[in-house]
Amino acid sequence: xxxxxxxxxxxxxxxxxxxxxxxxxxxxxxxxxxxxxxxxxxxxxxxxxxxxxxxxxxxxxxxxxxxxxxxxxxxxxxxxxxxxxxxxxxxxxxxxxxxxxxxxxxxxxxxxxxxxxxxxxxxxxxxxxxxxxxxxxxxxxxxxxxxxxxxxxxxxxxxxxxxxxxxxxxxxxxxxxxxxxxxxxxxxxxxxxxxxxxxxxxxxxxxxxxxxxxxxxxxxxxxxxxxxxxxxxxxxxxxxxxxxxxxxxxxxxxxxxxxxxxxxxxxxxxxxxxxxxxxxxxxx
Amino acid sequence: xxxxxxxxxxxxxxxxxxxxxxxxxxxxxxxxxxxxxxxxxxxxxxxxxxxxxxxxxxxxxxxxxxxxxxxxxxxxxxxxxxxxxxxxxxxxxxxxxxxxxxxxxxxxxxxxxxxxxxxxxxxxxxxxxxxxxxxxxxxxxxxxxxxxxxxxxxxxxxxxxxxxxxxxxxxxxxxxxxxxxxxxxxxxxxxxxxxxxxxxxxxxxxxxxxxxxxxxxxxxxxxxxxxxxxxxxxxxxxxxxxxxxxxxxxxxxxxxxxxxxxxxxxxxxxxxxxxxxxxxxxxxxxxxxxxxxxxxxxxxxxxxxxxxxxxxxxxxxxxxxxxxxxxxxxxxxxxxxxxxxxxxxxxxxxxxxxxxxxxxxxxxxxxxxxxxxxxxxxxxxxxxxxxxxxxxxxxxxxxxxxxxxxxxxxxxxxxxxxxxxxxxxxxxxxxxxxxxxxxxxxxxxxxxxxxxxxxxxxxxxxxxxxxxxxxxxxxxxxxxxxxxxxxxxxxxxxxxxxxxxxxxxxxxxxxxxxxxxxxxxxxxxxxxxxxxxxxxxxxxxxxxxxxxxxxxxxxxxxxxxxxxxxxxxxxxxxxxxxxxxxxxxxxxxxxxxxxxxxxxxxxxxxxxxxxxxxxxxxxxxxxxxxxxxxxxxxxxxxxxxxxxxxxxxxxxxxxxxxxxxxxxxxxxxxxxxxxxxxxxxxxxxxxxxxxxxxxxx
Numbered sequence: 001x002x003x004x005x006x007x008x009x010x011x012x013x014x015x016x017x018x019x020x021x022x023x024x025x026x027x028x029x030x031x032x033x034x035x036x037x038x039x040x041x042x043x044x045x046x047x048x049x050x051x052x053x054x055x056x057x058x059x060x061x062x063x064x065x066x067x068x069x070x071x072x073x074x075x076x077x078x079x080x081x082x083x084x085x086x087x088x089x090x091x092x093x094x095x096x097x098x099x100x101x102x103x104x105x106x107x108x109x110x111x112x113x114x115x116x117x118x119x120x121x122x123x124x125x126x127x128x129x130x131x132x133x134x135x136x137x138x139x140x141x142x143x144x145x146x147x148x149x150x151x152x153x154x155x156x157x158x159x160x161x162x163x164x165x166x167x168x169x170x171x172x173x174x175x176x177x178x179x180x181x182x183x184x185x186x187x188x189x190x191x192x193x194x195x196x197x198x199x200x201x202x203x204x205x206x207x208x209x210x211x212x213x214x215x216x217x218x219x220x221x222x223x224x225x226x227x228x229x230x231x232x233x234x235x236x237x238x239x240x241x242x243x244x245x246x247x248x249x250x251x252x253x254x255x256x257x258x259x260x261x262x263x264x265x266x267x268x269x270x271x272x273x274x275x276x277x278x279x280x281x282x283x284x
Numbered sequence: 285x286x287x288x289x290x291x292x293x294x295x296x297x298x299x300x301x302x303x304x305x306x307x308x309x310x311x312x313x314x315x316x317x318x319x320x321x322x323x324x325x326x327x328x329x330x331x332x333x334x335x336x337x338x339x340x341x342x343x344x345x346x347x348x349x350x351x352x353x354x355x356x357x358x359x360x361x362x363x364x365x366x367x368x369x370x371x372x373x374x375x376x377x378x379x380x381x382x383x384x385x386x387x388x389x390x391x392x393x394x395x396x397x398x399x400x401x402x403x404x405x406x407x408x409x410x411x412x413x414x415x416x417x418x419x420x421x422x423x424x425x426x427x428x429x430x431x432x433x434x435x436x437x438x439x440x441x442x443x444x445x446x447x448x449x450x451x452x453x454x455x456x457x458x459x460x461x462x463x464x465x466x467x468x469x470x471x472x473x474x475x476x477x478x479x480x481x482x483x484x485x486x487x488x489x490x491x492x493x494x495x496x497x498x499x500x501x502x503x504x505x506x507x508x509x510x511x512x513x514x515x516x517x518x519x520x521x522x523x524x525x526x527x528x529x530x531x532x533x534x535x536x537x538x539x540x541x542x543x544x545x546x547x548x549x550x551x552x553x554x555x556x557x558x559x560x561x562x563x564x565x566x567x568x569x570x571x572x573x574x575x576x577x578x579x580x581x582x583x584x585x586x587x588x589x590x591x592x593x594x595x596x597x598x599x600x601x602x603x604x605x606x607x608x609x610x611x612x613x614x615x616x617x618x619x620x621x622x623x624x625x626x627x628x629x630x631x632x633x634x635x636x637x638x639x640x641x642x643x644x645x646x647x648x649x650x651x652x653x654x655x656x657x658x659x660x661x662x663x664x665x666x667x668x669x670x671x672x673x674x675x676x677x678x679x680x681x682x683x684x685x686x687x688x689x690x691x692x693x694x695x696x697x698x699x700x701x702x703x704x705x706x707x708x709x710x711x712x713x714x715x716x717x718x719x720x721x722x723x724x725x726x727x728x729x730x731x732x733x734x735x736x737x738x739x740x741x742x743x744x745x746x747x748x749x750x751x752x753x754x755x756x757x758x759x760x761x762x763x764x765x766x767x768x769x770x771x772x773x774x775x776x777x778x779x780x781x782x783x784x785x786x787x788x789x790x791x792x793x794x795x796x797x798x799x800x801x802x803x804x805x806x807x808x809x810x811x812x813x814x815x816x817x818x819x820x821x822x823x824x825x826x827x828x829x830x831x832x833x834x835x836x837x838x839x840x841x842x843x844x845x846x847x848x849x850x851x852x853x854x855x856x857x858x859x860x861x862x863x864x865x866x867x868x869x870x871x872x873x874x875x876x877x878x879x880x881x882x883x884x885x886x887x888x889x890x891x892x893x894x895x896x897x898x899x900x901x902x903x904x905x906x907x908x909x910x911x912x913x914x915x916x917x918x919x920x921x922x923x924x925x926x927x928x929x930x931x932x933x934x935x936x937x938x939x940x941x942x943x944x945x946x947x948x949x950x951x952x953x954x955x956x957x958x959x960x961x962x963x964x965x966x967x968x969x970x971x972x973x974x975x976x977x978x979x980x981x
Contacts, residue, residue, distance in 0.1 A: 084724070094739075101746050148748045225306060225307055230303060269303070273303030281429065
């Protein structure tokens with residue numbers, strides 16, 4: 001009987017935790033290569049197309065590979081950006097306690113010290129003066145200056161910064177500055193094709209392939225209205241929600257109404273047309 | 285939900301049906317209603333318009349008012365989805381031995397070449413359309429489960445109103461059977477003499493129910509069905525006792541017919557017989573039109589299109605000598621698949637191909653106009669000479685500018701004038717809006733922000749310079765101003781500006797600075813959040829006042845919108861009145877309390893028929909009076925107009941139609957980008973001076 005190394009055993013135990021992700025193109029291989037070279041990665045794509053799931057998957061993949069090589073890798077640190085976020089929210093701040101003041105690392109500093117993937121979701125929502133702290137981390141220096149401590153933290157060898165944003169709906173004033181943007185390798189995401197999306201919906205919503213295929217067709221048809229600037233989406237996530245409701249016995253048209261029709265637009269005429277397509281798919 | 289047969293109307297359903305069409309076909313369309321007393325053949329669809337009856341009677345089976353129209357729109361959408369108009373002469377199909385001609389297209393449309401290869405193109409188009417409709421409907425029913433039920437009742441309803449076979453001559457009767465086959469009929473009673481041809485037609489049609497059938501399959505089926513029909517006489521009525529024929533594709537008798545060979549004769553014309561058969565239209569389907577000849581933009585009836593594209597004119601009545609000659613020609617061969625020598629098609633779009641509705645109106649100088657398509661609006665005009673409104677006098681046509689390849693114009697404009705942006709944004713924020721909101725962590729403000737103060741205290745204790753942003757400020761909420769920018773696209777905006785000594789190699793037009801000015805304002809408005817719409821206007825007469833919609837007021841900002849700015853091009857004339865009326869109406873419907881209309885032009889209002897009816901002397905006063913009246917109407921609707929012109933002589937006429945603080949004349953167009961921003965601020969502030977107390981939200 002062949003012996004199993006401790007690394008293989010650890011990797012096998014991680015297998016059960018694998019997030020479900022179906023590659024659309026070569027994004028997983030690209031990311032692996034980028035990670036090996038420690039090149040920061042920018043993920044661009046519409047809402048609900050699988051960017052966050054992708055990051056969860058590749059973070060798991062990094063841990064699994066590290067386990068196979070016999071060492072531990074830190075997990076994923078996710079930071080959801082917003083326009084009230086300050087640099088201190090990322091880097092850390094002094095806090096008051098009964099004994100006086102003490103320094104508390106922010107999530108970015110923590111990831112920089114301990115390694116692993118730090119994922120800044122919707123990075124353009126953060127103010128530009130906030131994202132500037134990323135600059136030294138995302139070039140050859142790989143360091144994080146902490147102004148308030150007067151120190152610089154060198155990035156852990158396993159550390160990688162990943163950011164995402166949706167270039168479609170955010171206003172031009174929220175575009176990334178070229179000086180920030182050009183520090184990342186950019187991977188574009190879009191909604192998967194009907195066949196792949198059927199598989200995703202069937203798996204995530206735990207429904208039969210026929211219903212999943214119908215939802216995928218509904219999604220692909222409605223995205224034609226997105227191209228025409230009539231509505232946004234619908235995202236794969238919404239279709240999964242609709243599928244989950246259908247899987248629990250909710251009437252398909254009702255499920256589409258609450259999960260898709262109401263979510264993609266507030267305009268009555270647009271809702272009518274979306275409802276019409278849903279009825280064409282699911283009506284009886 | 286209502287019970288029983290009832291009449292339902294298209295009005296109110298147009299937009300949702302157009303979007304439904306787009307979702308199914310990935311193509312936008314305009315829905316154009318026609319009245320019930322109009323002849324359906326006069327209303328073929330075009331590539332971008334779907335013509336539907338304004339009202340239809342639906343049976344009890346209809347669950348909602350939209351069901352009949354959805355079936356009609358789905359049928360049309362699937363023409364595009366299933367490639368009806370992407371016919372390829374050379375593409376193989378899996379069912380028939382190839383009989384289509386293989387010819388050099390010579391840049392002609394394959395559909396035109398294919399139908400041109402028949403000696404009777406109109407008849408061939410009708411046969412093809414019936415067979416293709418069958419393929420389309422079968423596919424819709426197969427793939428769109430939810431459309432099956434409405435499709436079934438719509439088709440049953442259509443079958444119930446078909447003409448009586450007993451009264452039709454044999455060829456017309458067989459053609460009618462073909463249409464009924466396409467409507468899903470699976471059994472029929474026909475005179476014995478029609479039994480064999482009907483079985484042959486049914487065997488051909490049965491192939492098209494396969495999911496593997498393509499438009500090329502329909503074309504091959506057309507050659508065969510045409511041949512069957514062409515061999516039937518079109519005089520008298522079919523003979524023999526009625527016999528029941530099963531049209532079910534699995535029927536044994538029908539399967540036997542699959543191997544039938546084409547006849548050797550096309551037709552034998554006798555006496556006053558007319559070859560062509562008019563298929564009675566099916567109401568929920570599009571009638572065959574010039575699209576079937578590859579003329580996508582044309583909305584004229586099919587026969588007229590044939591006349592324009594072919595040397596042959598199928599005449600309804602011909603002399604016996606001509607008929608005899610044609611009979612001999614027809615009998616010399618079966619389907620003429622080699623005759624592809626046709627006159628070259630006319631340029632597309634054709635000058636008057638907006639549809640038969642507009643015939644006779646194009647050069648009219650009198651009479652009201654009608655909106656005949658989605659995105660068209662009619663407005664009155666003020667006739668100052670007669671001191672009366674001319675009702676429904678101008679037709680505004682909304683359309684999108686051609687999308688440019690990139691947002692280059694926008695980016696370049698923002699880069700070029702980026703030094704102006706910070707001040708402009710700060711100004712906009714300062715003059716702000718009436719609604720107020722709290723902004724935390726500011727350097728100035730009315731209240732201290734507790735978290736920021738604690739952080740600053742911590743910083744002080746650890747010896748770090750604290751942030752000064754420790755206040756909460758109450759600022760104006762930005763969402764109560766809406767502005768529509770109307771940019772003059774008249775041909776004079778193509779004029780070159782004097783070369784800027786700082787950029788000696790650069791040639792710019794008036795339109796370029798207009799676009800730059802708008803881009804700069806857009807960049808600023810995005811930062812402060814004012815709602816805005818951007819429109820370009822021009823025209824070629826009262827029936828064609830063009831409004832290019834770069835961004836509608838209610839539309840969200842998108843990359844496509846930035847591309848559209850690049851698509852603005854100099855066009856024709858400057859008829860301001862209808863544009864002001866149209867945009868004022870849009871603004872009126874917006875909930876924002878402050879409504880601004882900024883018109884940016886390079887000269888006085890002028891159009892081809894804007895007062896010319898009273899002589900040359902009256903042209904300018906007439907145009908100015910109408911513009912002044914339109915401005916007053918806008919004010920009455922709560923819309924504050926502001927006119928900016930780069931016409932150095934603008935003051936001479938603008939002071940006669942506007943208040944002094946409602947317009948501005950720029951001597952040098954190159955200053956427009958810098959000035960427009962400050963003028964917008966001035967217009968915005970002017971409104972605020974007249975407002976009452978502010979409210980905190």
